[in-house]
Amino acid sequence: MKPRRVAIIGGNRIPFARSNGAYAHASDQDMLTAVLDGLVERFSLEGERLGEVVAGAVLKHARDRDLTRESVLGSRLAPETPAYDLQQACGTGLETVITVANKIALGQIDVGVAGGVDTASDAPIAVNEDLRQILLDLQRAKSLPARARTLTRLRPGQVVPEIPRNAEPRTGLSMGEHAARTAAEWGITRLEQDELAVASHRNMAAAYERGFYADLITPYLGLERDQNLRPDTSLEKLAKLKPVFGDTMTAGNSTPLTDGASTVLLASEEWAAERGLPVLAYFVDAQTAAVDHVHKGEGLLMAPAYALPALLDRAGLGLADFDLYEIHEAFASQVLATLAAWRDPVFARERLGRDAAVGEIDRSRLNVNGGSLAAGHPFAATGGRIVATLAKALHERGGGRGVISICAAGGQGVVAILEGAA
Amino acid sequence: MSDRYARLVRMPVAGGVAKRVGLPQPVALEREGPFRGRVLLGGAGRVARSAASVLAAMEVDAATALDDPVREHAAAAGLGAAVFNPLAPADQRFKALVFDATGAELVELHRFFHPTVRRILPSGRVIVLGDGRRALEGFTRSLGKEIGRGATVNLVHVSEGAEERIGDTLRFLLEPRSAYVSGQVIRVGAGEGVPLAGRTALVTGASRGIGAAIADVLEREGAEVVRLDLRDADIELDITAEDAPAVLAERFADGLDVLVHNAGITKDRTLGKMPEERWQAVLEVNLFAPQRITDALLGVLRERGRIVCVSSLSAIAGNAGQTNYATSKAGLLDLVDTLELSGGSTINAVAPGFIETAMTAAMPLGVREAGRRLNSLRQGGLPVDVAETVAWLAASGLDRNVVRVCGQSLLGA
Numbered sequence: 001m002k003p004r005r006v007a008i009i010g011g012n013r014i015p016f017a018r019s020n021g022a023y024a025h026a027s028d029q030d031m032l033t034a035v036l037d038g039l040v041e042r043f044s045l046e047g048e049r050l051g052e053v054v055a056g057a058v059l060k061h062a063r064d065r066d067l068t069r070e071s072v073l074g075s076r077l078a079p080e081t082p083a084y085d086l087q088q089a090c091g092t093g094l095e096t097v098i099t100v101a102n103k104i105a106l107g108q109i110d111v112g113v114a115g116g117v118d119t120a121s122d123a124p125i126a127v128n129e130d131l132r133q134i135l136l137d138l139q140r141a142k143s144l145p146a147r148a149r150t151l152t153r154l155r156p157g158q159v160v161p162e163i164p165r166n167a168e169p170r171t172g173l174s175m176g177e178h179a180a181r182t183a184a185e186w187g188i189t190r191l192e193q194d195e196l197a198v199a200s201h202r203n204m205a206a207a208y209e210r211g212f213y214a215d216l217i218t219p220y221l222g223l224e225r226d227q228n229l230r231p232d233t234s235l236e237k238l239a240k241l242k243p244v245f246g247d248t249m250t251a252g253n254s255t256p257l258t259d260g261a262s263t264v265l266l267a268s269e270e271w272a273a274e275r276g277l278p279v280l281a282y283f284v285d286a287q288t289a290a291v292d293h294v295h296k297g298e299g300l301l302m303a304p305a306y307a308l309p310a311l312l313d314r315a316g317l318g319l320a321d322f323d324l325y326e327i328h329e330a331f332a333s334q335v336l337a338t339l340a341a342w343r344d345p346v347f348a349r350e351r352l353g354r355d356a357a358v359g360e361i362d363r364s365r366l367n368v369n370g371g372s373l374a375a376g377h378p379f380a381a382t383g384g385r386i387v388a389t390l391a392k393a394l395h396e397r398g399g400g401r402g403v404i405s406i407c408a409a410g411g412q413g414v415v416a417i418l419e420g421a422a
Numbered sequence: 423m424s425d426r427y428a429r430l431v432r433m434p435v436a437g438g439v440a441k442r443v444g445l446p447q448p449v450a451l452e453r454e455g456p457f458r459g460r461v462l463l464g465g466a467g468r469v470a471r472s473a474a475s476v477l478a479a480m481e482v483d484a485a486t487a488l489d490d491p492v493r494e495h496a497a498a499a500g501l502g503a504a505v506f507n508p509l510a511p512a513d514q515r516f517k518a519l520v521f522d523a524t525g526a527e528l529v530e531l532h533r534f535f536h537p538t539v540r541r542i543l544p545s546g547r548v549i550v551l552g553d554g555r556r557a558l559e560g561f562t563r564s565l566g567k568e569i570g571r572g573a574t575v576n577l578v579h580v581s582e583g584a585e586e587r588i589g590d591t592l593r594f595l596l597e598p599r600s601a602y603v604s605g606q607v608i609r610v611g612a613g614e615g616v617p618l619a620g621r622t623a624l625v626t627g628a629s630r631g632i633g634a635a636i637a638d639v640l641e642r643e644g645a646e647v648v649r650l651d652l653r654d655a656d657i658e659l660d661i662t663a664e665d666a667p668a669v670l671a672e673r674f675a676d677g678l679d680v681l682v683h684n685a686g687i688t689k690d691r692t693l694g695k696m697p698e699e700r701w702q703a704v705l706e707v708n709l710f711a712p713q714r715i716t717d718a719l720l721g722v723l724r725e726r727g728r729i730v731c732v733s734s735l736s737a738i739a740g741n742a743g744q745t746n747y748a749t750s751k752a753g754l755l756d757l758v759d760t761l762e763l764s765g766g767s768t769i770n771a772v773a774p775g776f777i778e779t780a781m782t783a784a785m786p787l788g789v790r791e792a793g794r795r796l797n798s799l800r801q802g803g804l805p806v807d808v809a810e811t812v813a814w815l816a817a818s819g820l821d822r823n824v825v826r827v828c829g830q831s832l833l834g835a
Contacts (some may be wrong), residue, residue, distance in 0.1 A: 187488060187507025248510060340488055340505065345497035357497075 003105040007272050007279040008418065011388020012039040013262035014220035015227065016376035019120035022223045023259040028057045028064055029071050031220070031261035032117040036075040038218035039113060039263045043277060049078035051109025054099050055263070056085050056092040057117050058379035058409075061124040067117075090330065091288065091408035092116050093262065093383020094416060100266050101283040110271040114387075116380030117261035131158040166257075168409065170294045175301070175409060176254060176331065180246025182299035183333035186340045193253040193332035194238040197373045200329055204370020205231030212369055212396075216388050228256055228376040245331075253332035258376030262384030264391075279421040281391035281402070286416035287311035293411040301334045303413025304405040305341040306351070309358050311415050319359030323400030323420075324393055326386045329371035330407055338405065369393055382406065387418070394420025425778065425794060428801050448801035449572035451601040452545040457482055459517025459543060461596070462506055464534040466491035467524030469551040472585045474499035476592045477520075485514070492522065508537035518547035518596055523558055524580065531561055539569065546573035549595050551588070554579045559607050566605040566798050566830045574604035574799075574830075581611050590615045590818035599814075602775075602807035604798055605830030613768055613819030616726045619644030622678055623816070624670070624719075626661055626712075627685030629654040631779045632732065635805035636682055639813045645680060648673075661685055661711040667718030677724045680816045683712040683754065684732040688781065690743040701746045708750030713757060720763075727767035728816040731758060732808065735775040735826060739833035758822055768821035772811045775828025776802045799829035 012035050017023040023031065032055060040046055055068040064070070069083040088095045093116035100112035127135070134153050141147040167174050173181075183193075207213060208225055217224075233252070241250035272279050289307035291298035304327075312319060319342060327335045341347045342358040349355070369389050372382055383406060390402045399420040406414045428448045431440045441447060460483045463473060470492045477484050478501040485504040486493050496503040506514055519542065521534050535548075542548070548565060552558040558577050566575035576595050580588055588610050594600050595608075623640045627633035628649035641647045650657040650670075657673065659666055686708045689700045716729065723729075736744045737751035751773075758771045776782060776793035782802065785793070794802040808827045815825065 184510070184512040185505065187505045187510045187512075189507065189510040191509075247512070344488060344505070345494050346486075346501070346503050349497040349500065350502040 001107065004107060004268050006101040006104045006283040007267050007269050007421070008281045008283060008387065008391040009265040009267055009272055009277050010043060010280060011216055011262065011264040011384060011391070012042055013217055013381065013385055013388070014038070014260055015217055015223040015225050016258045016260035016378055016381070017223055017227045018376065019257035019259055021121070021227050021259070022221050023119065024121040026119065026221060026259065027122050028060065028067055028117045028119055029074065031119065031259070032067065032071040032115065033074040034220055035115060035117070035218070035261040035263045036071055036077060036113065039265055040076045041218075042215065043265055046076045047078050049080045050111050050113060052100060052103060052112040053077070053081055053083040053115070054086055054096040054112065055083070055115035055117065056087045056096060056380045058087065058089055058092060059118055059120065059123050087380070088414070089409035089412060090328070090377070090379045090382060091406055091412055091414035092380035093385070094286070094387065094404060094406050094414045095288070095383065097264055097266065097283065097383060097387050098286045098414070098416065104266055104268050111265070111267040113263050113265055115261065115263035115384050116382070118378035118380045119259040120257035120378070121259050126162040128158045128160055129162060130155070134158070168293070168300060174245070176245035176249060178293065178300035179331045179334050180249050182302060182337045183246055183248055185299065186337040188248065188333045188336045188340070190248040192336055193248060194235050196329070196332040196335060197238055197253040198233055198235055200367060200371040200373040201230050201233045203368055204229055204374035207369035212392070216392060226375045228258065229370070229374050249331060249333055253373065255330055255372045255377035258378045260376065260378035260381045262381040262388065264384050264387045280395040281418045281420045284417040284419050285311060285315055286414065287314070288412065288414045290413070291411040298411065299337065300409070300411055301330060301407035302337065302341065303411055304407050304415055305338050305347070305413070307413045307415045308342070308403070308405055309352050309354065311417065312358070315417060319361060321401060322361070322403045323365060323397060324368060324390060324402040325361050325366045326390045326402060326404045327366060327371070328382055328386065328406040329367065329373040330377065332373060334407055338407075383414070390418055394418060398422050425801060427791070427794070446795050446800035447570070448799065449544050451572050451799065451801070452598040453601045453804070453806065454598055457517070457596045457598070459483065460485055460504070460515070461518045461520055462486065462516045462538055463492055463496065463503065463520050464490055465522035465526055465530060465551070466495060467522040467526055467551070467553070469524050469580050469585050469588060470522040471495040471499060472588055473520055473522060473551060473592060474501045476589045477501050480593060480596070485516070511537070511541070515541050515543050516546065517543050518549065520549045520551070520592070522551045524551060524553040528557055535565070539565070542569065542573050544571045544573070545598065545601065546571070547596055548573065548575040549592065550577045552577050552579045562607070563605050563830070572799060574600065576604060577607045579607065579609045581609070584610050584612045587612060587614065587819055590814065591820065594814040599810035602799065602803035602827050602829050603811060603825060606825050608820065608823055608825060611819070611821055613766065613821050615817055615819045616728070617644070618680070618813065618817045621645045621680055622674070623647045623680035623682065624650060624674065624678055625682040625684055626650045631781065632774065632777060632805045632808045633684040635809035636684055636812045639806065639809040640680065640816065643813055643817065651685070661715060662706045666711065667714045670715055671718045671722060674719060674722045678719055678722050678727065679724050680728045680730070681716070681719055681723070682730045682732070682812055682816070683715070685711070686732065686751070688744065688747050690747065692743055693745045696746065704746040705750045705753070708747065709753040712754060716757065716761065723767055725765040725767070727765070729761070729767070729769040730812050730815050731769070731771040732812070733771045733773040733824065735773050735828050735831055735833060738773055738826070739831070755824055758824060768819065770815040770820055770822065771824045772808055772815065773824055773826040773828070774803065774808045775826060775831040777808060777827070778802045778804055796833065797829035797831040801829065803827055803829055
């Protein structure tokens with residue numbers, strides 16, 4: 001059986017909010033339900049039984065074990081729509097798109113929603129690990145003296161809760177510290193990082209100005225635009241910020257902690273035609289890769305540098321063969337280090353086993369409607385934001401090819417190719 | 423022999439005082455072991471590919487600028503070079519800077535070295551690969567005088583077509599064994615190197631001092647060394663004896679690979695006070711005997727034979743009281759220039775500057791201190807520095823080079 005073409009019909013997200021900002025009291029489930037309902041509204045899906053809804057979150061409460069299914073039940077989709085959670089750090093959002101697209105391609109479903117949500121404000125706080133062990137032992141203890149003995153292990157320090165940290169479990173370094181190492185390794189300057197950040201804000205502000213985001217975003221809790229967006233930022237302003245990671249990375253050229261959610265509607269061409277829904281773009285192919293940042297000294301966020309060449313080879317394309325590039329701006333330095341690796345003949349030879357450098361991109365085609373530095377980065381919601389944004393941008397151009405690259409914690413990377421529909 | 427001043431400036435209090443009053447600051451030179459540290463490679467002339475291959479074979483930690491075309495050469499040579507960006511230098515330091523200046527605009531020298539020269543570690547190395555231009559000599563010689571901290575600066579002119587022949591020389595100049603060679607201009611031609619292992623070598627004046635060190639180093643490199651001296655040697659012979667050439671030709675009838683003319687004497691006196699026998703005695707030992715022995719041994723010198731003469735800085739710079747000595751040692755340089763050789767054989771010379779030996783220990787204090795300090799490394803060399811240089815010349819394919827082992831003495835060209 002020949003795989004079917006997978007159409008991207010559209011997307012819906014809520015404006016992203018800075019953590020402890022507008023969505024400080026919204027839960028993952030609240031936000032995911034809201035974006036699903038926005039999508040339902042936009043594409044008249046009320047009461048529809050879709051093939052599947054796949055979404056995920058990176059920071060999850062224990063109670064959210066079936067976050068997506070619960071969100072579907074709370075939405076205006078038919079309760080008979082199956083759903084499940086998927087999680088791959090910051091790759092989650094794009095990975096859900098890939099999963100839904102593959103099922104459509106294989107004919108297992110005709111339509112599905114991919115999505116992601118994250119809140120850094122409503123973060124799960126857990127009982128202190130020592131205290132948790134004592135409480136569990138207390139439950140297991142069968143006799144009164146045994147319970148009493150267990151209770152003697154209680155200490156005042158155990159009231160301190162476990163708060164999720166933005167640190168790699170196996171290195172103890174924060175993602176920013178890892179990125180700073182990579183930035184130093186690739187000789188990334190402060191100036192080029194700030195330039196990328198300015199371009200991100202300006203591109204996104206311009207996209208809002210011309211109404212590009214009007215049918216991609218539904219206002220939520222009083223927010224109409226991404227809260228992190230600073231249309232008037234400048235190199236001069238960014239230059240004043242003090243480095244927070246290494247000696248070049250600042251709050252201005254790194255993404256802040258963000259709350260938000262996004263969804264993408266994918267379907268077979270037939271399904272879209274039946275509904276008279278225009279197709280924005282087609283999902284072509286995707287690739288994931290992982291690096292050993294623990295023992296082999298690889299950059300934590302450099303996996304896309306490996307994933308994309310593999311994908312290009314399979315697609316028979318060169319790096320220059322794209323009209324638009326969407327590289328997730330976890331940190332400006334991460335984008336620049338990835339671009340450096342792609343144009344480096346030594347990286348090509350030593351790490352990728354290729355005779356020549358992967359190539360260079362036309363920077364005027366990079367993140368043309370803004371990137372994560374401007375929008376913010378609610379971990380699992382970023383993939384959906386980018387897929388919908390790129391699909392629409394390609395459609396606006398009347399076609400063409402676009403590529404997405406997203407780095408993720410744990411040394412992983414997800415990349416995908418979209419093709420615009422006229 | 424011992425350099426008390428060098429030890430003094432390394433002590434906490436005395437060293438601090440010496441530094442404050444602006445006295446010379448000799449550092450303890452690294453002399454042994456393999457090259458350790460990071461090499462920054464730049465420039466993309468005709469030698470860069472070969473230089474990258476040499477660095478890859480040495481398995482050194484290398485770096486280049488990301489957008490330097492040399493990176494293509496690094497990739498092709500399998501050199502896993504890191505990235506260095508002078509605009510985001512972080513805390514990168516280098517043990518060596520290697521720049522291929524062949525065909526490069528002179529402004530490239532500034533662009534490469536200006537942001538990097540202060541990132542060189544102690545006992546570091548600067549090596550410029552050149553195309554014969556004198557402009558490069560002015561650059562390296564001046565940089566050698568200002569770089570400090572035991573770092574050396576040398577220029578290697580590479581003839582067209584000899585790009586693949588730089589290996590022995592590049593290795594030598596990078597490695598600690600070239601510690602006291604600085605400010606030199608070395609010319610690499612088409613000649614091919616021959617490893618010393620298994621080669622038969624004759625070293626004259628080998629029982630002590632520099633000669634003993636030469637014999638030891640050649641032996642370490644696997645050569646079968648025959649030591650010649652008046653006493654305490656394998657061949658106990660006066661090289662000025664009438665039958666010496668014949669005796670040696672007979673002894674090496676089966677062939678000789680490496681001949682090192684090291685034996686030498688001094689009989690210093692200003693010319694007006696120097697009788698002819700004093701003049702002649704020095705020329706006999708230092709020049710005429712080597713000439714005769716060379717003539718006699720040419721017949722037994724095997725293919726790709728190597729002759730290395732130990733000349734002297736006095737021969738190049740001149741030295742009061744040493745008209746006889748300087749004449750003789752400069753005469754050896756004539757031999758280097760004019761001797762006709764065949765079968766891939768070569769002749770080169772080393773010209774030691776102030777080397778800590780029994781001979782220099784006997785000098786008056788003032789002269790000795792001046793000799794020690796008046797060079798870019800602010801200290802005397804050791805016999806092993808000369809010996810390592812001889813061993814490199816004897817193994818390399820270089821021909822008709824005169825390499826000073828003088829820490830870039832202020833005396834002489």
